[in-house]
Amino acid sequence: MDWETLARELSVSTPSKIVLLVLDGLGDLPVDGKTALEKAHTPNLDRLAAKGACGLTDPVFRGITPGSGPSHLALFGYDPLRYQLGRGILEALGSGVEVGPNDLVARGNYATLKGGLVVDRRAGRIPTSENEKLCRRVNDALQPPPGLRIALFPGKEHRFVVRFSGEGLTDALSDADPQKDHKPRAYAKPLSSEAKKTADIVNRFLDDVTKILSDLAVANTVLLRGFSKFPAIPSMPDLYKIRPAAVANYPMYKGLARLLGMDVMDVGADTRDLFDALEAGYKAHDFFYVHYKKTDAAGEDGNFPAKVKAIEEIDSFLPRIEALEPDVLAVTADHSTPCLLKSHSWHPNPFLLVAKSALPDDAVEFSERVCSRGFLGRFPALQAMPLLLAHAGKLQKYGA
Amino acid sequence: MDWETLARELSVSTPSKIVLLVLDGLGDLPVDGKTALEKAHTPNLDRLAAKGACGLTDPVFRGITPGSGPSHLALFGYDPLRYQLGRGILEALGSGVEVGPNDLVARGNYATLKGGLVVDRRAGRIPTSENEKLCRRVNDALQPPPGLRIALFPGKEHRFVVRFSGEGLTDALSDADPQKDHKPRAYAKPLSSEAKKTADIVNRFLDDVTKILSDLAVANTVLLRGFSKFPAIPSMPDLYKIRPAAVANYPMYKGLARLLGMDVMDVGADTRDLFDALEAGYKAHDFFYVHYKKTDAAGEDGNFPAKVKAIEEIDSFLPRIEALEPDVLAVTADHSTPCLLKSHSWHPNPFLLVAKSALPDDAVEFSERVCSRGFLGRFPALQAMPLLLAHAGKLQKYGA
Numbered sequence: 001m002d003w004e005t006l007a008r009e010l011s012v013s014t015p016s017k018i019v020l021l022v023l024d025g026l027g028d029l030p031v032d033g034k035t036a037l038e039k040a041h042t043p044n045l046d047r048l049a050a051k052g053a054c055g056l057t058d059p060v061f062r063g064i065t066p067g068s069g070p071s072h073l074a075l076f077g078y079d080p081l082r083y084q085l086g087r088g089i090l091e092a093l094g095s096g097v098e099v100g101p102n103d104l105v106a107r108g109n110y111a112t113l114k115g116g117l118v119v120d121r122r123a124g125r126i127p128t129s130e131n132e133k134l135c136r137r138v139n140d141a142l143q144p145p146p147g148l149r150i151a152l153f154p155g156k157e158h159r160f161v162v163r164f165s166g167e168g169l170t171d172a173l174s175d176a177d178p179q180k181d182h183k184p185r186a187y188a189k190p191l192s193s194e195a196k197k198t199a200d201i202v203n204r205f206l207d208d209v210t211k212i213l214s215d216l217a218v219a220n221t222v223l224l225r226g227f228s229k230f231p232a233i234p235s236m237p238d239l240y241k242i243r244p245a246a247v248a249n250y251p252m253y254k255g256l257a258r259l260l261g262m263d264v265m266d267v268g269a270d271t272r273d274l275f276d277a278l279e280a281g282y283k284a285h286d287f288f289y290v291h292y293k294k295t296d297a298a299g300e301d302g303n304f305p306a307k308v309k310a311i312e313e314i315d316s317f318l319p320r321i322e323a324l325e326p327d328v329l330a331v332t333a334d335h336s337t338p339c340l341l342k343s344h345s346w347h348p349n350p351f352l353l354v355a356k357s358a359l360p361d362d363a364v365e366f367s368e369r370v371c372s373r374g375f376l377g378r379f380p381a382l383q384a385m386p387l388l389l390a391h392a393g394k395l396q397k398y399g400a
Numbered sequence: 401m402d403w404e405t406l407a408r409e410l411s412v413s414t415p416s417k418i419v420l421l422v423l424d425g426l427g428d429l430p431v432d433g434k435t436a437l438e439k440a441h442t443p444n445l446d447r448l449a450a451k452g453a454c455g456l457t458d459p460v461f462r463g464i465t466p467g468s469g470p471s472h473l474a475l476f477g478y479d480p481l482r483y484q485l486g487r488g489i490l491e492a493l494g495s496g497v498e499v500g501p502n503d504l505v506a507r508g509n510y511a512t513l514k515g516g517l518v519v520d521r522r523a524g525r526i527p528t529s530e531n532e533k534l535c536r537r538v539n540d541a542l543q544p545p546p547g548l549r550i551a552l553f554p555g556k557e558h559r560f561v562v563r564f565s566g567e568g569l570t571d572a573l574s575d576a577d578p579q580k581d582h583k584p585r586a587y588a589k590p591l592s593s594e595a596k597k598t599a600d601i602v603n604r605f606l607d608d609v610t611k612i613l614s615d616l617a618v619a620n621t622v623l624l625r626g627f628s629k630f631p632a633i634p635s636m637p638d639l640y641k642i643r644p645a646a647v648a649n650y651p652m653y654k655g656l657a658r659l660l661g662m663d664v665m666d667v668g669a670d671t672r673d674l675f676d677a678l679e680a681g682y683k684a685h686d687f688f689y690v691h692y693k694k695t696d697a698a699g700e701d702g703n704f705p706a707k708v709k710a711i712e713e714i715d716s717f718l719p720r721i722e723a724l725e726p727d728v729l730a731v732t733a734d735h736s737t738p739c740l741l742k743s744h745s746w747h748p749n750p751f752l753l754v755a756k757s758a759l760p761d762d763a764v765e766f767s768e769r770v771c772s773r774g775f776l777g778r779f780p781a782l783q784a785m786p787l788l789l790a791h792a793g794k795l796q797k798y799g800a
Contacts, residue, residue: 001481003461006481356740357429357741357745357747359429359435375769376462377456377772377778379462379778383462386461386462386464386746387462389463390462390464390746391463395463395464395746397744398460398464398465398466398470398480399470399480399485400467400468400486400487400490
């Protein structure tokens with residue numbers, strides 16, 4: 001009996017509503033003695049911390065730095081050590097590319113080849129309109145063997161998604177990317193004996209595209225990364241009997257949400273757009289995943305003042321969530337992105353939960369160190385979802 | 401290597417004694433800022449908390465509300481996700497009904513049928529003496545097919561236990577209970593393809609009993625719930641090399657204790673009777689499970705003052721345990737039953753442990769919030785038993 005089996009058995013549909021606000025990469029390390037969250041002026045988060053129960057979560061377990069896939073899966077109640085998602089599938093789903101069980105997808109870059117070397121892995125960040133033209137040209141010119149279909153879908157600037165459709169494809173392939181400029185083109189290597197056929201297909205595609213674009217001075221070849229097939233994963237509505245909505249404005253998070261069976265809301269690029277979308281979708285759903293990216297972006301840039309500012313910005317919008325009076329409101333992160341490290345890290349995530357059935361604790365400030373003394377204690381992020389469902393009255397008793 | 405394997409390998413028999421006092425449903429949520437345990441005047445519990453080490457336990461994991469079966473199993477060191485006990489088996493064992501591997505048991509109600517509808521699912525709570533007569537009458541009149549034996553055992557008022565004995569019976573059956581008054585009689589539905597034969601036997605029994613009792617105006621049919629077979633579960637003496645005694649005065653807890661191989665003491669209905677029985681059995685045993693029900697009953701009733709009073713009552717008896725000078729004394733709960741929710745909940749249980757080898761901490765008061773800052777931290781209830789055995793010197797070193 002594991003959590004998924006329990007969830008199917010114990011979950012019940014109720015009118016109660018849950019809002020889960022994810023401040024991507026929130027956790028940090030002190031700069032001049034304070035973390036970004038400690039430094040930021042956050043009257044709303046602090047008030048909620050005082051009202052509710054706090055704790056810390058580990059996305060996988062202590063010491064493991066997760067990518068966005070595993071950290072989000074854990075937060076939604078999917079064991080990140082059981083389910084593994086390729087970056088390609090997330091990018092594809094986020095861009096609205098339909099993916100089925102016979103499809104293999106990857107993230108692509110247009111790149112510039114000169115004198116046998118890849119001199120610019122991003123092809124000078126060509127305009128998106130140029131990218132769209134290139135994709136049309138490649139799609140028209142490609143002549144895949146019988147039984148195989150290949151389609152390119154343009155993204156922003158130099159980025160695209162490629163989808164190979166056919167029987168027996170596998171994603172056990174290394175990236176076809178030289179990783180650094182001024183190196184020769186790279187081919188995909190099979191990572192299992194069964195993957196040889198797929199590697200041949202992909203590598204022939206790389207040669208074909210390079211031939212098709214050979215008259216161009218820039219954007220005359222492509223790199224592929226994150227080969228992935230559609231994973232077999234149960235949906236959140238199936239597992240939890242909820243009607244979940246994703247309120248996110250970055251492709252990857254939308255893609256992940258779609259994969260898990262969430263309704264993906266139309267959201268503009270600004271922070272305020274998240275809250276407009278939340279309000280617009282509030283009536284028709286009972287679980288809301290609201291994703292805020294700026295905290296992570298500032299962490300990746302190592303920009304401490306920008307991170308403080310991003311936290312203060314999101315804090316100012318919290319009253320708009322409170323005005324909806326959700327039965328359960330949780331604020332946390334998927335993983336930490338400390339400015340000092342300029343990357344994801346293994347540090348735990350502050351977690352705050354407000355509900356009628358939450359026991360208020362001494363944690364009257366929302367921060368890494370104060371949350372570590374909260375009543376919820378330190379727990380695997382995988383237990384966040386059971387906790388949210390329980391506080392919303394959506395989980396029945398286990399056993400007699 | 402799991403805990404059970406470790407327990408068998410590492411446990412040793414010693415003269416040291418462990419008393420585990422379980423205050424059923426103890427944990428609560430604040431009413432006017434304080435939980436029942438915070439509000440109650442508990443000089444003895446607070447003194448013990450100051451002397452010992454404190455913590456919080458989760459019966460299953462965060463968010464999961466356990467029934468009495470899973471929550472007690474965890475407390476006794478049995479993984480509640482591995483072992484699942486039907487309510488019928490607990491009720492049967494608690495009533496002293498012997499159950500073997502070929503037996504199927506269920507909880508029964510006498511009910512009243514009128515004009516084709518069940519008009520009273522409890523038959524007006526007939527007197528126990530009337531129940532005893534009905535069970536004798538049904539037992540005498542039933543003519544089960546060859547190879548099958550059926551016996552009814554009267555309980556209090558309208559309640560009884562039925563035992564079907566025969567080859568190939570299964571407990572994969574739905575309850576035969578319309579759940580609400582003024583509905584037609586309900587039959588047991590098979591929950592697997594193998595269960596069809598058992599469902600037919602049970603449903604024929606339901607028709608037969610209704611025929612046998614058809615001359616009566618009340619208590620003229622029966623309902624059955626919680627079909628269960630005897631589970632394969634190792635005994636506490638086998639696992640831990642202890643001689644355990646159960647000091648409880650409610651059938652279900654006695655039944656559970658008997659299932660796990662504890663000696664079930666004769667205990668009267670009053671709280672003082674628990675301590676008389678503990679003293680009487682003290683010499684012959686080395687592990688004592690003392691079960692106090694009033695805290696849970698008050699929680700289920702949503703009666704905060706009654707819960708406070710129940711806590712104060714049990715507190716006053718603690719010196720009688722201390723006078724026995726057990727090597728290890730632990731006080732905790734099986735699960736929380738907050739007055740606010742009037743039901744079991746997923747909230748953690750306060751835990752206090754007094755032993756020579758327990759490290760005293762800052763927790764100088766026995767309460768949910770103070771225990772959350774104790775030295776024992778927050779841990780799965782499944783680790784309570786290893787902790788008790790260790791502090792009693794009953795667990796050897798693992799590995800060289």
